[in-house]
Amino acid sequence: MLNSMKSKVATLLLVGSALLTTGCGAAIQIEAAPPAPNTTEHQDDYRQALKTLETIDQKGRAPKTGYSRDQFGKGWKDPDRNGCDSRNDILARDLRDLTYKGTSDCVVASGKLDDPYTGKQIDFLRGQRTSTAVQIDHVVALSDAWQKGAQQWSAEQRLLFANDPLNLLAVDGPANAAKSDKDAATWLPSNKSFRCDYVARQTEVKAKYGAWMTKAEHAAIKDLLTRCLT
Template sequence: MRRTSLLWLVAAAVLAVVVAVQVVVAAGDRDSLAQAADAPPTVAPGVDVLAGIAVIPARIRGYDYHRAAFGDAWDDDNAAPGGRNGCDTRNDILDRDLVDKTYVAITRCPTAVATGTLHDPYTNATVAFVRGNQTGASVQIDHLVPLALAWDLGARHWDDRQRKRFANDPANLLAVQGQANQDKGDAEPATWMPPNTAFHCQYAMQFIEVLRGYELPVDAPSAGVLRDAAATCPAA
């Protein structure tokens, strides 16, 4: 399996298919992916955005899935900007995706976000975040390619280290409105896309690059949805 963080694989894969994905967080750039929705990815005419990704007839749901197979919920071992800084991945993503932030030191993070604002890409809502009360749950961290979906698409055959890396890879994580995250659950694109249609292009391109980076296939119904969403991207 590839050992370079998917954060960097995204950019390389995009160049390979002449798709200018502008949402990847580069070293030192902690701007929100949600903020990048104002400058969505561009796709060159005639490019198959799913090039190199296997298409299977349908998702076969595996009832042997268990969250523990992907390790602890969050760790501090990702190699992306902010990784190995004393803060777990959840706190790194909150810091990356929220704006107007204040900070507090907690046991698992010396610079945890205490308060902030999320401009939610899934619903286009503005959501206040306050650590330690109910508004903390109003912002959740979503796996763009859900863990249970990845399991069904082949992650069940990965080793524990690969699954843990996938679960904590910032390129597959996004701070979103809590209810939208709950509504999505472990759904594939064929059965759920963000209510904010303006985000469909970016969601699809990011989703595709996670599949490509981890050599996962896509189910045929979702392949059609992702191609349709990519078709809404501006032309390169």
């Protein structure tokens, strides 16, 4: 699962990786995900995520003081320098049956999303009143990252984090709004079959950038990933 995602974004990550070498509420009861598909690929991904999880520091949240979206760059950027911003790169990666605005294959005009968070199909149509049906989610929310290490990052590192394809998914707009800046201790996708991949990906992102987890978040992810291996 994650391996297939990685292969899709390898080209996008290539330049971004060269640009920068990274170093870096109360918990609620969330129903556990059902067992993941019993394939070697899935099992290997979740087993590796559990190992990676143990390398991540556990600390309390830092104050949210000073946070703003602009701390991670104003709007979407083009760190891989392919001529398209990260939003359109992710729409092109995650949607199917694509059409584009104009003559260049850059600005996505329409497509269909098999939404990982809800499991439903969404028709995307670019427009002032329709674009928000599909939104680009930061798998590790920017505000969450800010409270767990990003305050100490450079501006360049925060910009790369905000535009890193590993940390971006096209998802259902309302589901994205419901998630807000919650971590895995307080929010998981309603689509239970995606939960294992979701927390494995969060773990990989936090390990890549050196962000820490709270004890509740770490425990929730460990419990879920362990269930994913049964």
